[in-house]
Amino acid sequence: MSSETKQILTTDGIPLEVSLKKAERKNKIKAFLLVAPLLLFLIITYVFPIGDMLFRSVDDKMVTQMLPKTFKAMENWDGQELPDEEVFAAFHEDFIKLVENKREGKLSTQLNYTKNGFKSIIKKLRRKSKSFEEGNYKEQIMSVHKRWADVEYWRAIQRRAPEFTGQKYLKGMDMYVNEEGKIVSVEEDRRIHRVLWLRTLEIAFFVTVFCFLMAYPIAHLLATLPMKYSNLLMICVLLPFWTSLLVRTASWMILLQQQGIVNDFFVGIGLVADDNRPEMMYNKTGSYVAMTQILLPFMVLPLYSVMKTISPSLMRAGKSLGGTPFVAFWKVYFPLTIPGIGAGCLLVFILAIGYYITPALVGGASGTLISNQIAFHMKSTLDWSFASAMGLMLLSGVLVIYWLYNKIVGIDNIKLG
Amino acid sequence: MALKKDFVKFDKVDKSYDGKVLVVKDLQLDIEEGEFVTMLGPSGSGKTTCLMMLAGFETPTNGEIYLDGKAISSIPPHKRGIGMVFQNYALFPHMTVYENLAFPLRVRKIPKDEADKKIDKALSMVSLQGFASRMPGQLSGGQQQRVAVARSLVFDPQLVLMDEPLGALDKNLRESMQYEIKHIHENIGVTVVYVTHDQSEALTMSNRIAVFNDGKVQQLSSPDELYEKPVNSFVAEFIGENNTFVGEVSDISGGKCKVKIANTDILANPISVKGKGEKTKISLRPERALINPSDKMDNIHSGKIEEVIYHGDHTRVRINLLGNNQFILKVPNSSANLDIKLGKDIKIGWNSEDARALDPS
Numbered sequence: 001m002s003s004e005t006k007q008i009l010t011t012d013g014i015p016l017e018v019s020l021k022k023a024e025r026k027n028k029i030k031a032f033l034l035v036a037p038l039l040l041f042l043i044i045t046y047v048f049p050i051g052d053m054l055f056r057s058v059d060d061k062m063v064t065q066m067l068p069k070t071f072k073a074m075e076n077w078d079g080q081e082l083p084d085e086e087v088f089a090a091f092h093e094d095f096i097k098l099v100e101n102k103r104e105g106k107l108s109t110q111l112n113y114t115k116n117g118f119k120s121i122i123k124k125l126r127r128k129s130k131s132f133e134e135g136n137y138k139e140q141i142m143s144v145h146k147r148w149a150d151v152e153y154w155r156a157i158q159r160r161a162p163e164f165t166g167q168k169y170l171k172g173m174d175m176y177v178n179e180e181g182k183i184v185s186v187e188e189d190r191r192i193h194r195v196l197w198l199r200t201l202e203i204a205f206f207v208t209v210f211c212f213l214m215a216y217p218i219a220h221l222l223a224t225l226p227m228k229y230s231n232l233l234m235i236c237v238l239l240p241f242w243t244s245l246l247v248r249t250a251s252w253m254i255l256l257q258q259q260g261i262v263n264d265f266f267v268g269i270g271l272v273a274d275d276n277r278p279e280m281m282y283n284k285t286g287s288y289v290a291m292t293q294i295l296l297p298f299m300v301l302p303l304y305s306v307m308k309t310i311s312p313s314l315m316r317a318g319k320s321l322g323g324t325p326f327v328a329f330w331k332v333y334f335p336l337t338i339p340g341i342g343a344g345c346l347l348v349f350i351l352a353i354g355y356y357i358t359p360a361l362v363g364g365a366s367g368t369l370i371s372n373q374i375a376f377h378m379k380s381t382l383d384w385s386f387a388s389a390m391g392l393m394l395l396s397g398v399l400v401i402y403w404l405y406n407k408i409v410g411i412d413n414i415k416l417g
Numbered sequence: 418m419a420l421k422k423d424f425v426k427f428d429k430v431d432k433s434y435d436g437k438v439l440v441v442k443d444l445q446l447d448i449e450e451g452e453f454v455t456m457l458g459p460s461g462s463g464k465t466t467c468l469m470m471l472a473g474f475e476t477p478t479n480g481e482i483y484l485d486g487k488a489i490s491s492i493p494p495h496k497r498g499i500g501m502v503f504q505n506y507a508l509f510p511h512m513t514v515y516e517n518l519a520f521p522l523r524v525r526k527i528p529k530d531e532a533d534k535k536i537d538k539a540l541s542m543v544s545l546q547g548f549a550s551r552m553p554g555q556l557s558g559g560q561q562q563r564v565a566v567a568r569s570l571v572f573d574p575q576l577v578l579m580d581e582p583l584g585a586l587d588k589n590l591r592e593s594m595q596y597e598i599k600h601i602h603e604n605i606g607v608t609v610v611y612v613t614h615d616q617s618e619a620l621t622m623s624n625r626i627a628v629f630n631d632g633k634v635q636q637l638s639s640p641d642e643l644y645e646k647p648v649n650s651f652v653a654e655f656i657g658e659n660n661t662f663v664g665e666v667s668d669i670s671g672g673k674c675k676v677k678i679a680n681t682d683i684l685a686n687p688i689s690v691k692g693k694g695e696k697t698k699i700s701l702r703p704e705r706a707l708i709n710p711s712d713k714m715d716n717i718h719s720g721k722i723e724e725v726i727y728h729g730d731h732t733r734v735r736i737n738l739l740g741n742n743q744f745i746l747k748v749p750n751s752s753a754n755l756d757i758k759l760g761k762d763i764k765i766g767w768n769s770e771d772a773r774a775l776d777p778s
Contacts, residue, residue: 311505311507313503313504313505313507314507314509316472316474316494316501316503316507317501317503317507317508317509318509318520319473319474319493319494319495320472320473320494320495320497320499320500320501320578321495321500321501321520321521321524321568321569321572322495322496322498322521322524322525322572323495323520323521323524324495324524325493325495327495327524328495331509331520332509335511336510336511
């Protein structure tokens with residue numbers, strides 16, 4: 001088969017591949033230039049921030065740089081008993097430098113993340129260190145406060161030596177590295193994050209289920225009604241899309257509050273007593289109701305676009321072949337809508353899992369999600385590295401769901417329109 | 418066992434979608450068992466609506482449809498046991514060919530080994546053995562069509578409905594499928610009701626053809642009768658090619674009538690004219706008019722050749738005859754001695770019984 005191995009030439013004698021590449025080059029450049037703005041935009045707004053977030057979540061250089069000499073001196077310390085004079089002297093030297101630059105406050109905040117109780121003893125050390133004499137720093141520092149003589153606190157300092165740390169991730173799972181260097185869970189009454197993760201998954205899951213149950217009939221109706229009615233219905237579905245998210249959430253607050261319209265109606269028809277109005281807001285119910293309504297279009301649209309392509313004659317065929325309407329629906333129609341169901345559920349679940357504004361406004365204490373916790377650390381505690389770590393955990397959770405979906409249903413099966 | 422004359426019976430069926438316009442008017446139609454009946458008509462003539470009423474997807478506004486003696490208006494489609502082939506095949510795209518064919522058997526709870534035999538038989542009937550594990554998307558249009566036919570027959574229905582099943586195929590395939598469906602019908606003897614707007618399809622395949630127009634059956638008869646003896650001018654014009662003359666009856670006697678056209682009288686066969694002075698439209702098939710007529714023909718006129726179009730096996734000649742410049746003649750190409758030239762005057766003749774004087778509309 002020499003003809004297969006032989007290079008094919010064009011009429012002018014140029015190898016075919018070269019000629020083809022040349023002919024295609026212009027198109028390729030054009031295509032690249034067309035996507036270049038988007039590519040650049042994605043790199044700037046997506047790749048770069050996520051990379052930064054990843055870095056921030058494990059970055060622990062701050063303390064490393066604040067106490068360089070201390071950590072150098074600690075290299076020889078076995079961590080069993082109190083460190084010797086060399087470490088204390090190095091720590092004193094680093095500390096004086098920090099005080100000169102007025103950065104000892106930051107150090108106390110950072111060390112306090114690792115172990116509670118550093119704040120006050122560093123404040124005290126700063127006051128006392130002004131009158132320290134040269135030499136024998138161990139004695140002088142230990143005399144400032146009894147905690148400075150506690151080996152636990154020195155171990156806590158030592159734990160901050162590495163430039164990178166995964167402890168923010170552990171903290172996100174309510175775990176930490178204890179004194180022996182083992183990963184353990186925090187005490188049961190302090191495990192707030194696990195509850196939040198579970199609640200986030202639970203709310204996202206049920207919101208997806210509710211959206212699916214409500215959107216399926218609507219989408220079917222949209223796809224089968226005559227044009228003039230379906231257009232009207234489509235506008236009804238899309239109308240919330242064109243309204244501000246905040247306005248919609250606020251209107252749910254008006255509807256759901258204890259003196260609100262829904263409660264008034266329940267009392268009016270005698271379903272509940274006036275003095276026993278149920279709380280439908282500032283709890284999970286509020287989050288469920290508002291999020292389901294807000295995310296509904298994201299389920300309706302992919303379902304609609306898939307159902308629109310299913311020929312009505314398929315259902316007729318199913319019936320004419322002897323299938324009851326239910327069998328025709330279940331065996332013929334439903335399997336054909338699976339790509340739309342997959343797309344809609346994935347979309348709603350992923351949006352719900354990171355939902356922020358609505359739970360913050362109507363969720364109360366029991367209806368807030370992990371994203372509210374992330375926002376809390378971004379704005380209030382300013383522990384950005386922890387916020388980044390939780391953000392990344394959320395992102396990887398979404399990626400895991402995406403991967404699972406791909407394994408089970410197949411991502412090429414998805415259809416958004 | 419005698420075949421039932423009225424296996425399917427439409428009895429005074431009316432259908433309206435909006436309460437204002439009747440799409441089917443007073444339909445009266447009997448279909449014999451084992452017959453291949455085609456409903457033929459232009460789009461919007463009500464033929465598909467009739468089929469859908471028979472299948473159970475539309476309900477008659479008035480009247481009743483009987484299948485094998487039973488009124489079926491109140492029976493839902495899935496209990497009627499009617500096979501159906503849809504316009505775009507309506508194969509289930511997520512099932513293999515085998516699963517598509519197994520669907521009607523499975524819902525009837527037929528045991529698997531028996532079902533497999535039936536499926537094999539149905540597939541061999543449409544010569545698609547070995548295609549059982551393919552998905553419909555991997556088949557060509559013609560193969561999909563055959564699967565659809567096999568699926569409509571696999572559960573041995575008494576009646577099969579076909580709704581323009583060949584509409585989406587190209588011309589050659591359509592023709593070969595016409596013969597194939599015809600042969601399947603002849604072999605298994607099932608009753609078929611076929612809907613099409615393609616008259617050649619209807620003529621090729623059917624035992625009888627019901628020509629629909631304006632919600633009514635214009636004529637129900639065998640293909641040859643429909644072509645040779647149309648009862649009104651709609652049928653005459655809808656089926657096959659047709660030359661027409663519009664005129665006024667000047668005399669009726671002895672099974673012939675004289676019709677005055679452009680100051681000339683021509684002899685015609687009075688079909689729907691009764692007396693003098695009536696307006697009429699005369700219909701004459703192109704192949705019934707001859708060039709160089711023999712003297713036996715009772716209509717001989719001369720006209721001028723306006724156009725000559727070569728068609729391979731025959732030549733179409735357009736002639737200006739008696740004020741009608743759309744008069745078409747089909748001249749077989751074997752008669753090469755004929756002298757057909759543009760602008761020439763020639764003599765044309767036909768027998769008066771082939772010129773049917775119909776209603777003027």
